[in-house]
Amino acid sequence: MSPLLNLTIAQALREMKTGHLSAQDLTKAYLDQIEKTRHLNTYITITGERALSDAQASDERWARNSARPLEGIPISLKDAFCTKGIRTTAASRILGNFVPPYESTVSRKMQEAGTVLLGKNNMDEFSMGSMTTPVFSGPTYNPWNASCIAGGSSGGGAAAIASGAALGALGTDTGGSVRQPVACCGVVGVRPTYGRCSRWGIVAFASSLDQASPMGRSVEDTALLLEAMAGHDPMDSTSVNIPVPPFHKAIGQSVKGMKIGIPHHLYQGEKADPHILSLWKEGEKIFRDAGCEIVPVSLPYAEYALPCYYVLVCAEAASNLQRYDGIKYGLRQSSQDLEEMYALTRGHGFGPEVKNRILIGTFVLSHGYYDAYYGKAQKVRRLIQQDFAQAFQKVDVLLTPTTPYPAFPLSAIPDDPVAIYYNDLLTVPVNIGNVSAISVPAGMSHEGLPLGLQVIAPPFQEERLFQFGSVLEASLPMPPLPFSASLPS
Amino acid sequence: MTTRPPTDITQVEKLSKLAHIALDDSEKERIAEKLSSVFEWIGQMDQLTLEDTLPENSQCPLRCDGPVHNEPSADVLSNAPLKDNNFFVVPLVLE
Secondary structure (H helix, E strand, O other), X not given: OOHHHHOOHHHHHHHXXXXXOOHHHHHHHHHHHHHHOHHHOOEEEEOHHHHHHHHHHHHHHHHOOOOOOOOOOEEEEEOOEOEOXXXXXXXXXXXXXXXXXXXXXXHHXXXXXXXXXXXXXXXXXXXXXXXXXXXXXXXXXXXXXXXXXXXXXXXXXXXXXXXXXXXXXXXXXXXXXXXXXXXXXXXXXXXXXXXXXXXXXXXXXXXXXXXXXXXXXXXXXXXXXXXXXXXXXXXXXXXXXXXXXXXXXXXXXXXXOOEEEEOHHHOOOOOOOHHHHHHXXXXXXXXXXXXXEEEEOOOOOXXXXXXXXXXXXXXXXXXXXXXXXXXOOOOOOOOOOHXXXXXHHHHHHOOHHHXXXXXXXXXXXXXXXXXXXXXXXXXXXXXXXXXXXXXXXXXXXXXXXXXXXXXXXXXXXXXXXXXXXXXXXXXXXXXXXXXXXXXXXXXXXXXXXXXXXXXXXXXXXXXXXXXXHHHHHHHOOXXXXXXXXXXXX | OOOOOOOOHHHHHHHHHHOOXXXXXXXXXXXXXXXXXXXXXXXXXXXXXXXXXXXOOOOOOOOOOOOOOOOOHHHHOOOOOOEEOOEEOOOOOOO
């Protein structure tokens, strides 16, 4: 393994600035590692030639003293970001040959910040899932134990970072799709507030909740990535026109005198893993020792966040995915009849979970059921948002575990969809509550798999995520990233 | 109390027609079983009293409604599965 793979983004930038490292050498080290870890299936498309060309341009900029903020940093993108001239599949057969004629705003901003594109990461089909097990492109394997899931839906990017196959990665987080896989893979992920980043050019799942989100090896790396990603975009009217703070400056700032809220009721009782509960306690202790006041808080409606979420995302997905009709782009099954062509194309092009969710969404939006399901979920959503607003009148941030349990074996995936939805128990309230959160690696399970703690901050107060996240990171040392894993025989 | 959806095969067939998704018989059975489990679970929201609660209603900010320069037609058509000159091809709709 190349020693260059041990550098964080911040360290690599310093080395390139002082001339001790070239972007081309760094990129070659990552491309070599991608080849060595292909069996983990973290990428759908590898853009090696483009990466080397980007890296050469970056070295020229470093030589001219015109380097941009992330000049020469090799990153990867979830295959949900449209990339001009590069296949973008959303891990779906229906988009298997789709080559976008345009670039998503966030990926364009990453190019403009000087990053080098290594490729497009595996994901759950249309971001619907928490395991990264799409039928189209196959499962991503967890680098810590390749018999286990990597988490999802942005599991390809999280596993790529943990296996040394990307220095940073961008995913999307609709209900935990960045925080859950980073917790499973022992890296850091941030879900910024909805509206912090543009959604333009991201393959849509649930438009009122989707948000581009950075993943990295350290809290500081995710701060640097978010600074480059964020900002208003006229092409997305839900992106918010407010200044983007220098997030990295919050790293290491004192938290003394600040208040941490603990919503114990979200994760307790028989279903709670005692080891994760003790980790949560450890997180409390770290902040208490840092001079914080620990305050029990209640989010009484948050326990309804999961069913509320699944009504809303299925409704939005059913509406969004109507565009896949076999006419304008994507797969087409031939028929002489228009209606039959639609049905055959969509029946053949979508995988099982996507079909489930479109049918649920079609039902909850149908005449006679709209108020009983979608209308009700929108009311619950408002109550959960009020829960968070009231909690943040008393405390500065909240602390919870990120996942209810560590990554489980691919051979033990439950057949019941509700059991799988439980993966998102602690992440979904953040999205429904319209707040922001970070997941930081916090320890190892008895099975040797990573676990994460989640810090939650009020809307557009992401600096607090980096401030409090860096305290956890400094106090909870993790073993070195695995950088490889053999597949089980 | 919410009306429970009838998640039998007949209902799945109706939904698949509305959603324009062709399903084979084994898929219909599988989906009926899974939807039954999901809707039973979603029903836990029925425990809440929500008569006096307004739904979340964030308004999507509107953009100016005016003509814009669109992508060249060659780009728009570049991914079309079937095209003829500058047009998408669809199955015959009108006799």
